[in-house]
Amino acid sequence: MLHRLSNHRRAVIGLVAALAVGGLLQFTNTNPAVSQAQYINAYEVSEDPGLDPAADVWSKIGSVSIPLTAQAGQYIGGGSVTAIKAQAVHHEGRLYVRVSWDDPTMDDATTRAEDFADAVAIEFPANGQTAVPSICMGQADAAVNIWHWRADSNAGLKDPLEVYTSALVDGYPYTESLFYTAREAGNPFANPENGAVQSLYSRAFGELTALNVQDVEGLGTHTDQGWAVVFTRDFLSENPGHASFAPSTSVDMAFAVWDGKEDERNGKKAVSQLVTMNIGAAGAFEEDGSMVGTMAIAAALLLGVAGLGVGLAVYGYREKGR
Amino acid sequence: MAISMRRTSTGSSWSDLTLVVGGLAVASAIELAILRTFTRTAIHIPALNALQEPYEVLSKGGRYAYFVAVALMLPAMAMLALQFGRRGFAALFGVLLFAAVAAGAAAGVGGRLILDWATLTAIVVLAGGLAIQSPRRAAALPLASFGLAFAMSGAYSAAPDFAEAGANVEFPGWLLDGAEISGLAFALTAPLIASGRGDRAARWTGLAIGGMALLVFLGNGSTSRFLLLWNVGLSGILPGFLYAAAAGTLSYTVVALARSGRGLEAAGLGLLITGGIGLHSTYQSGLVVAGLAALWAGTLAAAQAGEGAEARAETPDAEPQQSPASFAATS
Numbered sequence: 001m002l003h004r005l006s007n008h009r010r011a012v013i014g015l016v017a018a019l020a021v022g023g024l025l026q027f028t029n030t031n032p033a034v035s036q037a038q039y040i041n042a043y044e045v046s047e048d049p050g051l052d053p054a055a056d057v058w059s060k061i062g063s064v065s066i067p068l069t070a071q072a073g074q075y076i077g078g079g080s081v082t083a084i085k086a087q088a089v090h091h092e093g094r095l096y097v098r099v100s101w102d103d104p105t106m107d108d109a110t111t112r113a114e115d116f117a118d119a120v121a122i123e124f125p126a127n128g129q130t131a132v133p134s135i136c137m138g139q140a141d142a143a144v145n146i147w148h149w150r151a152d153s154n155a156g157l158k159d160p161l162e163v164y165t166s167a168l169v170d171g172y173p174y175t176e177s178l179f180y181t182a183r184e185a186g187n188p189f190a191n192p193e194n195g196a197v198q199s200l201y202s203r204a205f206g207e208l209t210a211l212n213v214q215d216v217e218g219l220g221t222h223t224d225q226g227w228a229v230v231f232t233r234d235f236l237s238e239n240p241g242h243a244s245f246a247p248s249t250s251v252d253m254a255f256a257v258w259d260g261k262e263d264e265r266n267g268k269k270a271v272s273q274l275v276t277m278n279i280g281a282a283g284a285f286e287e288d289g290s291m292v293g294t295m296a297i298a299a300a301l302l303l304g305v306a307g308l309g310v311g312l313a314v315y316g317y318r319e320k321g322r
Numbered sequence: 323m324a325i326s327m328r329r330t331s332t333g334s335s336w337s338d339l340t341l342v343v344g345g346l347a348v349a350s351a352i353e354l355a356i357l358r359t360f361t362r363t364a365i366h367i368p369a370l371n372a373l374q375e376p377y378e379v380l381s382k383g384g385r386y387a388y389f390v391a392v393a394l395m396l397p398a399m400a401m402l403a404l405q406f407g408r409r410g411f412a413a414l415f416g417v418l419l420f421a422a423v424a425a426g427a428a429a430g431v432g433g434r435l436i437l438d439w440a441t442l443t444a445i446v447v448l449a450g451g452l453a454i455q456s457p458r459r460a461a462a463l464p465l466a467s468f469g470l471a472f473a474m475s476g477a478y479s480a481a482p483d484f485a486e487a488g489a490n491v492e493f494p495g496w497l498l499d500g501a502e503i504s505g506l507a508f509a510l511t512a513p514l515i516a517s518g519r520g521d522r523a524a525r526w527t528g529l530a531i532g533g534m535a536l537l538v539f540l541g542n543g544s545t546s547r548f549l550l551l552w553n554v555g556l557s558g559i560l561p562g563f564l565y566a567a568a569a570g571t572l573s574y575t576v577v578a579l580a581r582s583g584r585g586l587e588a589a590g591l592g593l594l595i596t597g598g599i600g601l602h603s604t605y606q607s608g609l610v611v612a613g614l615a616a617l618w619a620g621t622l623a624a625a626q627a628g629e630g631a632e633a634r635a636e637t638p639d640a641e642p643q644q645s646p647a648s649f650a651a652t653s
Contacts, residue, residue, distance in 0.1 A: 011338035014397055015345045022349075022390030026382075033392060033605035034427040036438055038479045062490030064482050067498050069547045069557045079547075082559065083495055134362055135548075140374070273552050302439055305419070309447030312412035317454045319409045 039276040040064050042088035042095065044247070049089060049096045051219035053228035058098050063087045066255060068270035079270040080262040084120070084255050088277055093235050095245050095279070097122060099255065100228040107260030108151035108222075110189070111163045116260040117152035120220075120229055123254045124243035126201060135254050135274055137202040145243040146200040146208070149218045149229050151260065153189060154196035196220065197231060201241040213239040250278050339401050340585045343616045346398045347592035349391035350609050354596045356384025358553050363545060388605070395608045402615040405622065412451035413618040420444040420611045424604040435487060438480035441607045446473050448614035455618070457625055460514040465617070467511065468594060471504035472610065475555055475600030498557065505556050505599045509568030515591065515617075516578040524578035532570020539566050555600035586623070590616030 025031070041062075049057045063085040084101040099120050107118045125133050126143040133142035161167060177183050182190035188198055188210065197218035202208045215237060220229035235245040245251060255272040258264040361381050399417055406414040423440040426432045449469025453462040474497040484491040516524075539546045539562030547558030550565065558565065572595055579588035593613025597606045 008338050008341055011341035014338075014342055015394075018345065018349075018390055018393040018397070021393035022386060025389040025392060026386050031389075031392070032428040033603050033608075034424070034437065035603050036434070036441065036480075036601035036607060037603065038601075039434075039482060041482065041485050062482060062485055062492060065478070065492065065495060067551075067557050069551045069559075079559075082557075083498070135552075136362075271548070302443065305440070306443045306446065309412055309415050309419075309443060310450065312415050313447060313451030313454050316409040316412055316451065 035276060037274070037276055038064065038066060039250075039278055040086050040088050040253075041278050041280055042090055042097075043280045045089045045091050048091050049098075049230070049232075051217060051230050051232065053098055053100070053219065053221050053230045055230075057089060058087055061087055061089060063098075063100070064275075066272045066275055068255070068257060068272050080259045080264065081257040081270045084257055084272070086255065086275075088279075090235070090245075090247070090279060095233055095235060097231045097277075098228060099231070101226050101257055103222075103226040103259055103261075104224075105259075105261045106151065106222040106227075108155035109158050109163065110152045110260075111158055111160050115163075116258070116263055116265045117150045118227060118260045119148065119150040119258040120227070121146050121148040121256045122231060123256070125252055126241045127237070127244040132252055132274065135271070137205050137208060140203055143201060143203040143241065145211070145241055146202065147216045147218070147231050147233075148198045148200055149196050149220060149231065150189070151196075151220060151222075151227070153192045153198075154218075154220045156192045157190070199233075199242065211239065211241050213237075213242070215239075215242070245279055247279055250276050253277050339405065339619070340589065342394065342398050342401055343586060343593070343612065344589040346391055346394040346609075346612060347589040347596065349387050349394060350596035351592060352387035353384055353391055354553060356380060357388055359549055360384065362549070362552065391609070392605060395605075395612060398612050399608070399615065402612065402619055405619040407622070409455065409625075410618060410622055412447055413615055416444040416448035416451070417611060417615050419447075420607065424608060427604055433483070433486045434480070435483040437604070438476065438483050438601055441601065441604075441611075442473055442476045442480065445469065445476075445607070445610055445614065448611065448618065452614060452618050452621065456621055458514070458517050461517065464508045464511040464514055467504045467508035468599075471501045471508060471599045474498070474504065475501035479601055499559070501599060502556055502559055505554075506560065506564055506568055509572050510564075512572050512575040512591065513578070515587070516575045516582070516584075521578070521581055523581060524574050527577045528570040528574025531573035532566050535569035536563060536566035539563070554595070554598035555602065584620055584624070586616050587620035590614065590618075590620060 043061065045057050045061075047057055049055045064087070065083050065085050067083050068081055069079060081101050081103065084099050087098045089096050099122070101120070103118060105118075107116065109115055110117050123135065123144050123146045126138070126145045133139055133144050138144035161169075172179075180190065188194060194214065195217055197214075197216045199211045199214050199216045200208055201211050216231060216233045218229060218231045220227055235247075237244065243251065252274045253276075254274050256269050258269045264270075361377075361384060399421055403414055403417050419440055423432060423437050423444075427437045446469050449465055449472065453466040453469065456462050456465060478493050478495075478497040478501070481491045481493045535546075546562070546565075550556045550558045556565070572591070576588050576591050576595075579585070579591060590613045593609045593616065597609030597613055601607065
């Protein structure tokens, strides 16, 4: 083996040099590779989009379709939603993210034990993290901040008599929270007035916990096309465990969607891989509007370059025949 | 492992090439196994905190393999580019186009619009040209399928790039389904590249890997699909046994190529596997470009060897041909 390798002295020297250069690159943390992963541009807009998913601003900017895959966990199923569309803008130091997906049924009640709500979540690295966290609820040295919106919290508390129509309640004289144990204990799903979004923190499976400061707002609406949900939060958040944002920076994010109709809950859901959100310092819209000329030049260049390559391939094929 | 050599007087350059490209394939395979797979699934290990030290050592090892692969990519591409003659102008074009935009991106020159679409163009030209040039007609099917899968997946995810030119472009979702089907078609038809040369070792390897993949899909389908999406760009929407079969046919083909003296092509196919489908990073795109170029160089060498043999058969009194096609170093 060594004798044979000695016949390839140049290649062996090259391989040894690569081992050394690799070590040097690692030691100096010099990574010449550039990400080509899917990304979302969050441009600055002049008007406040608010929480309305149907606000004008969303129709003026492009959306990015992000494929999802099934996470079944301990249950069979998951992944009934195959893609989401995401958009993002920022206005006066506040980030807005709109997520929409196809879902013909509106599952916004969890009154019965067998009902599950539609939901969507966005995962960011928690502030202060230097490594990209594992997408599965973070990791020991890289925590995540999760914004979780649920349709039942969005809809608010519903009267049990709506679903248990034959039920009869003789009377319940108490109105204080003390006698509504879930509400008194701070269960967010018994306190929908606190908002439809929970800001959560995790460093591993089984460690998911609500953050002390809940500063993420959200609102969802359901149409024939499905759900559209807007999340919003101020860029700056000094609280531990919260995600951080700033203009002219990029942040990793991932999405998860639950379809209540398909009994999806907890780890039975559809998830994306990490995508990058570029928080632009520039405005979203061009002053002069039309970019047809630029697009035509870009398309012509692309076709020209591709045509050159195909021509060279055909030339090579003909050379083979000679 | 054994190294078998078919030697000619100018054979060393091909053998050196095979070693360097093979080294790149091995480094990227280690990186894929540790950095992209193990560290992403290690959270499933109970009491990981107690194993923090070995975990960090292994993680650093995977990161080192990544940097070695990055360091090997430039010489591998340069050596491959030097192999292409007139028949390989398109391959040279593809390699140089990608190298130029990737270097520009590393230096902060050019936006994603140029980087992503030039990368897609380079890979489509390489895969399409290779399919056209392949001496075995049947081998065109997996090669064209790979190019199609990469183009559809890459185009879908690169659509937002047009925002740099002020346009909101969105491609239809069926491109992703098409990429999934084409990607599987590439893997399942990959044995056509080896053209039935697989021996018993290749068949057993294919069965073992395919069987293991099937068990993994049956045992923990969700994690398997995560890894598919993150590592090779497939979302796993089709039945798990298809992906298991694809793992089996791909590993069969790599071993069959390596054991039949086509080490460069084996390394090239290995690079397509570690590079994956769709746009992830210039590192993974570079693996794909190098893999396609290696397959092309191997094809050209085989064709030249065949022509040399034909010429010797036609002129029995002639001097032996100084064929460069002695690349058959397999390890």
